Amino acid sequence: MRTGRPNPNLHPPLPLSRAEMEARGWDACDAIVVTGDAYIDHPAFGAGLIGRFLEALGLRIGVIAAPDLRDPQAFRVFGAPRLFWGITAGNLDSQLARLTVMRKRRRDDPYLPPALAERRPPNASIAYTARARQIARGVPVILGGLEASLRRFPYYDYWTDKVHRSILLDAKADLLVYGMAESALAEIVARLRRGAALDGIPGTAVLRPGGDDRDKNLPASTEIELPDFDTVAAPTEAGRLAFAAMTAAIHRNATATPPRPIVQRHGTRWLVVHPPAAPLTPAAMDALYALPFTRRPHPAYGAARIPAFEMIRDSITTHRGCYGGCAFCALALHQGKTVVSRSRAGILDEIARVQSAQGFHGTLSDLGGPTANMYGTRCRRATPCARASCLTPRICPDLDTDPRAWRELLYAARAVPGVRHVFVASGIRSDLALAQDDAAPGTLEALVAHHTGGRLKTAPEHTVDQVLAVMRKPPAAIQDKFLRRYKAAAAKAGKTQQPVVEYYISGHPGCTLDDMLTLALHLKAARPQPEQVQDYYPCPLTLAAAMYYTGFDPLTGAPVAVARSDADKADQRALLLCHLPEFQTRARAVLLRLGRADLVGRGKQCLVA
Numbered sequence: 001m002r003t004g005r006p007n008p009n010l011h012p013p014l015p016l017s018r019a020e021m022e023a024r025g026w027d028a029c030d031a032i033v034v035t036g037d038a039y040i041d042h043p044a045f046g047a048g049l050i051g052r053f054l055e056a057l058g059l060r061i062g063v064i065a066a067p068d069l070r071d072p073q074a075f076r077v078f079g080a081p082r083l084f085w086g087i088t089a090g091n092l093d094s095q096l097a098r099l100t101v102m103r104k105r106r107r108d109d110p111y112l113p114p115a116l117a118e119r120r121p122p123n124a125s126i127a128y129t130a131r132a133r134q135i136a137r138g139v140p141v142i143l144g145g146l147e148a149s150l151r152r153f154p155y156y157d158y159w160t161d162k163v164h165r166s167i168l169l170d171a172k173a174d175l176l177v178y179g180m181a182e183s184a185l186a187e188i189v190a191r192l193r194r195g196a197a198l199d200g201i202p203g204t205a206v207l208r209p210g211g212d213d214r215d216k217n218l219p220a221s222t223e224i225e226l227p228d229f230d231t232v233a234a235p236t237e238a239g240r241l242a243f244a245a246m247t248a249a250i251h252r253n254a255t256a257t258p259p260r261p262i263v264q265r266h267g268t269r270w271l272v273v274h275p276p277a278a279p280l281t282p283a284a285m286d287a288l289y290a291l292p293f294t295r296r297p298h299p300a301y302g303a304a305r306i307p308a309f310e311m312i313r314d315s316i317t318t319h320r321g322c323y324g325g326c327a328f329c330a331l332a333l334h335q336g337k338t339v340v341s342r343s344r345a346g347i348l349d350e351i352a353r354v355q356s357a358q359g360f361h362g363t364l365s366d367l368g369g370p371t372a373n374m375y376g377t378r379c380r381r382a383t384p385c386a387r388a389s390c391l392t393p394r395i396c397p398d399l400d401t402d403p404r405a406w407r408e409l410l411y412a413a414r415a416v417p418g419v420r421h422v423f424v425a426s427g428i429r430s431d432l433a434l435a436q437d438d439a440a441p442g443t444l445e446a447l448v449a450h451h452t453g454g455r456l457k458t459a460p461e462h463t464v465d466q467v468l469a470v471m472r473k474p475p476a477a478i479q480d481k482f483l484r485r486y487k488a489a490a491a492k493a494g495k496t497q498q499p500v501v502e503y504y505i506s507g508h509p510g511c512t513l514d515d516m517l518t519l520a521l522h523l524k525a526a527r528p529q530p531e532q533v534q535d536y537y538p539c540p541l542t543l544a545a546a547m548y549y550t551g552f553d554p555l556t557g558a559p560v561a562v563a564r565s566d567a568d569k570a571d572q573r574a575l576l577l578c579h580l581p582e583f584q585t586r587a588r589a590v591l592l593r594l595g596r597a598d599l600v601g602r603g604k605q606c607l608v609a
Ligand code: SF4
Pocket: 323, 378, 379, 380, 381, 384, 385, 386, 387, 389, 390, 396, 397, 398, 399, 400
């Protein structure tokens, strides 16, 4: 049954002010959600999604969005909550939202309207938790969101170039929820309602007293004990080895069946990270996305432009999880490796609501997830294996890559009345796309013909196989094959003006200046110049961040070259972008330093004039 557009009078956005709370006849909130982003009542925004989820559990929810920390009243809008504070830094790591990888202040914040762009503090999780603590002592403070999730264990912090302890200690929260939070929050709410303790919940981390009575304070089933914090944080060779061992243990446990609790001594206390919560079922995800979102920013922002919202307003999440296992990506440690796809009926129901909303012009900007073409694919085994990636070094034969569910979904979405275009904008895996096109010929052609909004995004990241192996990405020949197949499909579909946009990373661990030169030459010979280039950022908890910090691969022990200084990173970036005037002076100097004067000049083979 299609529910149509949510009536904003029946389902107004959650209160952002005391007046809105009182207009509902409430004298207080049961829980207050604090976020570093603007409050956008849309399922693609963490605070919006969690706020509606808690509301559906019967809680009265208030939202404090992008609070001004200079204002002593900012956290007193609703008074103290009855049950708990829910704190998130927002959809992004707060430092990354403020600064570029080269540590320059960003011009705008994608998750805030321009007038509030200066509001986001560094380490927002810690700053907000401290403020919430001051309002009402004794009210539990629950910390969640991506920033906290990826810092649940000691982590290498790029900005300070140090290993920090678990954020749970610095934020002084009562509990940390990691990963997608719905199941853990449902259990937390149930326990708080009956006055039960919050320890032992899947998908959470807690602190327990340590002292000498070690056994008394550990869970009976504790099986993995990490080296203690002081050991992994030591800025010595031994410390780096311990940090790598810790990272390897966390990653192996993440794909183990079942994963086990992990404990680690931090001074006189124990950090206890319980195993992840089970992923939501497809039916539970359908129910979650069917909550009465207005799919708009809170009216308090008026017509102010919020860039991230503009990008996703008419997009639909079709699935969660990713089995790609790329070394630089934390998604599998946040959402999980298992891909859970929503039902076609549930997605079509959501599309019907989107198309009936005011301001919808007939185009669904994205039907996707972390990797769009993973929708409907699955592991055929009853118990998934411990491989971190189902795709590299080669696609596992037990991975069911049949794309028919995905194709049927896209086809059905196009047929929804009022929908004229359905695009896949969130990017696809080219190795998987080739396997899907083999399994069901015509898949790529259908994608080009109907679902590519001018450009198709892929992320080969590099073209040198040794670097790709460190990244856990498929060899370069796969991307070359994909491009040939795409070109043929585009010609067949009569869409030759729809290029593939390729994303590359400069400065990734394992990539030397020579590798970057090889990449630049490969692109010059075979491709249009790259437009999408990302400076490598060591995202906490990833394998690549451990490589960046320690100089070797935690899982294999192999040494890994690292471009660590800003100058080294700038050199790599200049080579990759040497076709742009602003990078040519530096690229020329790098080429001369590498002894490649033959690539400087006016010849056809030259990279810079
Ligand atoms: S068996 Fe294959 S498809 Fe299943 S989890 Fe392992 S690698 Fe992935």
